[in-house]
Amino acid sequence: MSTYSTVWTNIGRAKLANAIAQKKTLKLSRMCLGDGNGTLPTPKEEQVSLVREVYRGDLNLLYVDPTNASMIIGEMVVVAQQGGWWVREGGLLDEDGDLCVVANCPPSYKPKLEEGSVKDQVMRLATVVSNTASIEIKVDPAVVLATRKYTDDAIVAFAAPLNHTHADLAAKDHKHADLALINGSAQQQFSVAAGTDASHAVSLSQMNSAIATGIPAGFSGKFRRTTAPAGWLKENGAAVPVVAYQNLANAIYCGDTNNATALWGYRCTNQASPTTSRSTAGEYIVLPDSRGEYDRGWDDGRGIDSGRSMWSWQAGQNLAHSHTAAASTDGAHQHLTTAGNQGVGYQTGGASPVRENAAQEWSSVAGAHNHSITVNASGGSENLTRNLAALNCIKY
Numbered sequence: 001m002s003t004y005s006t007v008w009t010n011i012g013r014a015k016l017a018n019a020i021a022q023k024k025t026l027k028l029s030r031m032c033l034g035d036g037n038g039t040l041p042t043p044k045e046e047q048v049s050l051v052r053e054v055y056r057g058d059l060n061l062l063y064v065d066p067t068n069a070s071m072i073i074g075e076m077v078v079v080a081q082q083g084g085w086w087v088r089e090g091g092l093l094d095e096d097g098d099l100c101v102v103a104n105c106p107p108s109y110k111p112k113l114e115e116g117s118v119k120d121q122v123m124r125l126a127t128v129v130s131n132t133a134s135i136e137i138k139v140d141p142a143v144v145l146a147t148r149k150y151t152d153d154a155i156v157a158f159a160a161p162l163n164h165t166h167a168d169l170a171a172k173d174h175k176h177a178d179l180a181l182i183n184g185s186a187q188q189q190f191s192v193a194a195g196t197d198a199s200h201a202v203s204l205s206q207m208n209s210a211i212a213t214g215i216p217a218g219f220s221g222k223f224r225r226t227t228a229p230a231g232w233l234k235e236n237g238a239a240v241p242v243v244a245y246q247n248l249a250n251a252i253y254c255g256d257t258n259n260a261t262a263l264w265g266y267r268c269t270n271q272a273s274p275t276t277s278r279s280t281a282g283e284y285i286v287l288p289d290s291r292g293e294y295d296r297g298w299d300d301g302r303g304i305d306s307g308r309s310m311w312s313w314q315a316g317q318n319l320a321h322s323h324t325a326a327a328s329t330d331g332a333h334q335h336l337t338t339a340g341n342q343g344v345g346y347q348t349g350g351a352s353p354v355r356e357n358a359a360q361e362w363s364s365v366a367g368a369h370n371h372s373i374t375v376n377a378s379g380g381s382e383n384l385t386r387n388l389a390a391l392n393c394i395k396y
Contacts (some may be wrong), residue, residue: 004104006127007043012092012100016129026135027095031076031125032056036088036104043089043102050102054085055110056093060122062135070128072135074101078121083112086241090125101127109241116228116393117244215395218251220290222390232393237264237289239274242282248396249285254311256280262311264288290392316382325373 008016012026019026034041034050041051057076065071074092087108092101103125111117129135220235228234233245242249254262259280266286270277274286296314299305308314 003040004106005043006101006103006125007045008101008127009047009099010045011048011098012094013045015094015098015100016135026100028059028062028074028092028100028135029095030056030058030093030097031074031123032091032093032099033078033087033123034089034091035086039088040107041089041104043104047091047102048099050089050091050099054087055082059092065126068128070130071126072129073124073126076123078110078123080118080120081113083110083121084115085110087123090123092125092127101125103127107243109244111240111244115238115240116233117396118230216251217245217247217396219395220288220295221393221395223393225391228391228393232395233287235288235290235392235394237287237291239268239271239284239286241271242267242285245285245396248394252288252394253285254309258309258311262309263313265311287394318383323375325375 016026018024032050032053033055034053036050037052055078057078059074060077061073061075063073063075065073087105087110089102089104091099091103094100108121110121111119221232223229223232233240233248240248249267252265253267254265259266259278264286265288266274266278267280267282268274268277268284268286269279269282271284274284296305298310299308305314
């Protein structure tokens with residue numbers, strides 16, 4: 001039995017049968033996505049909703065598969081602003097909001113803008129129908145987005161009858177009227193020449209390969225901006241899905257031996273609580289948190305900062321040192337002291353009291369000597385040099 005499948009729900013089957021009987025059409029208009037509540041669900045005919053829905057949106061397209069006349073494909077574009085959840089299930093809804101088709105799929109993570117990764121994601125759901133003519137799409141033109149496949153198909157469909165060559169199209173910018181006058185092979189029209197010193201033409205795959213080689217996953221960069229550029233994540237200690245950032249996970253993983261103690265680069269099972277869910281088989285990888293930190297070159301066996309692993313943090317400290325202080329010698333000297341009242345007495349044979357007066361006396365000469373001094377502490381909570389703020393990001 002297949003791991004992944006698509007089924008019509010009981011509600012969907014009933015509505016489709018009713019539409020065929022009345023020679024009408026079933027109008028599918030929306031798609032819903034769910035995370036399966038953390039596990040891969042099995043689609044069931046009696047379902048009226050997903051296990052746990054995370055997103056719902058209008059269909060971008062609904063069309064018959066060009067390679068299978070019995071299959072329809074629903075397409076929805078999830079824009080970059082939406083995300084922060086996994087997709088393990090999906091469904092097609094009619095204009096009444098009823099779940100007509102339900103499916104499961106390989107787990108896929110849709111990041112959100114705040115996580116530092118931006119992408120539009122196209123979701124497609126295919127299902128077999130006995131009579132595709134009984135299905136009608138109901139789409140709001142205001143929400144339709146032209147995907148790359150849609151654009152490529154439209155261009156090929158337009159240009160095929162015109163029989164163009166790649167050389168003709170490369171020569172200048174053409175209008176539709178110009179294209180009708182050109183002869184050649186339609187199959188060549190949108191190919192890109194291999195890069196040469198003479199033409200400097202490169203394909204998209206060549207360009208991406210060059211970028212990946214020059215800036216590999218795990219490279220750390222500083223930016224004078226508050227958001228991560230495309231292809232980068234903020235170094236903020238977040239746990240990100242391994243499946244979504246496989247190259248980065250491979251580059252920064254601390255290894256099974258260090259997974260229990262590493263400060264970053266370890267794998268975990270709970271994105272919200274990485275430290276308490278460490279696991280060498282975890283589906284998340286933890287990024288370094290370089291906010292407010294200085295970098296120091298890894299010792300790597302030199303002996304200047306020995307005994308420290310790559311995935312550790314080092315507290316600040318001062319180099320051990322002493323302070324000396326002394327008071328100047330004052331030479332031999334005395335101190336004048338004052339004694340208090342000595343008390344009350346009575347003269348012999350007299351009734352009147354007599355008060356003895358206070359007296360001043362000089363102390364004995366103590367000779368030359370020093371006095372101890374206390375040096376008060378100064379400074380703040382850390383050692384600082386003058387600096388500029390920067391956003392540290394890591395390439396994925």
